[in-house]
Every structure is written in structure tokens, then in C-alpha cells.
Amino acid sequence: MKYELRPLTLADADKLYEFYQTIPASENGAANKAFGLTKPQFIEWIKQKEKSARGLDVRDDRVAATTYVLYVDDVPVGRSNLRHYLNAALEQDGGHIGLSVAPQYRGRGYSKILLHETLKRAKEKGINPVLVFHFADNIPACKMSESVGGKLMEERFQEKRGRLIRKYAFDTSLLD
Numbered sequence: 001m002k003y004e005l006r007p008l009t010l011a012d013a014d015k016l017y018e019f020y021q022t023i024p025a026s027e028n029g030a031a032n033k034a035f036g037l038t039k040p041q042f043i044e045w046i047k048q049k050e051k052s053a054r055g056l057d058v059r060d061d062r063v064a065a066t067t068y069v070l071y072v073d074d075v076p077v078g079r080s081n082l083r084h085y086l087n088a089a090l091e092q093d094g095g096h097i098g099l100s101v102a103p104q105y106r107g108r109g110y111s112k113i114l115l116h117e118t119l120k121r122a123k124e125k126g127i128n129p130v131l132v133f134h135f136a137d138n139i140p141a142c143k144m145s146e147s148v149g150g151k152l153m154e155e156r157f158q159e160k161r162g163r164l165i166r167k168y169a170f171d172t173s174l175l176d
Helices: 010-022 039-053 088-092 110-124 139-147
Strands: 003-007 065-072 075-083 097-101 130-135 151-158 163-170
Touching (some): 139 163
Antiparallel strands (some): 075 097, 130 163
16 A cells, blocks of 8 residues: 655646545534535635645635645545644634545544644644644544544533534654
């Protein structure tokens, strides 16, 4: 198995359009804003994501972020979003990394690879510590974070969503 984490780019739009339509619009706190877009809308969405990765045209209530896609044997299987810094809201709910694996590829360990590789990108950008949030009842996600070295920092009830959330911290200086 050969895997590679690559930034989302317009050059990959044709390959990624169908992939993004397989990931639910919202699931366990992860939003897929590309779900349901037409192909021309998807292309515009990618252009905006490319700008965000460079810190351009970022709304006041958002932060710069790079979107990555995990390819396994040149097939897209998952995606992550790495926020370059956090605002007050993201420090309390959201963190630095959001990720998801397409349903047809779950249960194969790809989320661990996706998280680990995204953490390496965070280290390259000088982000330390990295915060990741999960719903406490999303046991696979919590186990994934723990298996990749995340330390549980907090568990609390989130009023907005009516669920317990867990906050994990990763020390990127420990990554190889």
C-alpha cells in the first residue's frame, strides 16, 4: 500500500469531485461543505480553499487553513483540514484538525494515517500543540487520536450540540 497526503488543488478537481460527494455533508461534527455542489461550484470551492491555504480572503470569523487529501494507491480515501492558528471559538470547539474518511474506506486504519500525516504538516508549519476535538461517544475517533499520541485534556458538555466533547492535545515535537 502506497499512501500520500497532498494539498487540495484545482489540478485534482476531476478526480476529487465524486470523492467529495461520498462524504456526508455533516457527520460527528465534521462538515463537508463540498457535498451536493455542482461541478462548477466545486471548482470555485477549491479555489477558495487554495486561497485560504495562503491566508488570502479569509473571513473575519474564520482562520487560514490547508485542506489535504489522503491518497492510497492514488485513490482518494480521506480528507483533513489543518487550521494554521486558532481563534477563541476554535480553541473551545473545533481545534486545529478536522478529518474524515469516505464511508467506503472506513475500518482500514486510514484515519490514523490521515491524522498522523496531517500532524506532520502541522509540525512543518510550527504548530504545537495541536488540538483536536471529538464527540465523546464517537469511540473510533477517540481511540484513533489516543493511538496517534493524543492526550485527553478535557471532557465537557457542549451546549450548542447537546453532547459531550473531548479535547485532545498532540505534541508535534515528538513526531518523526
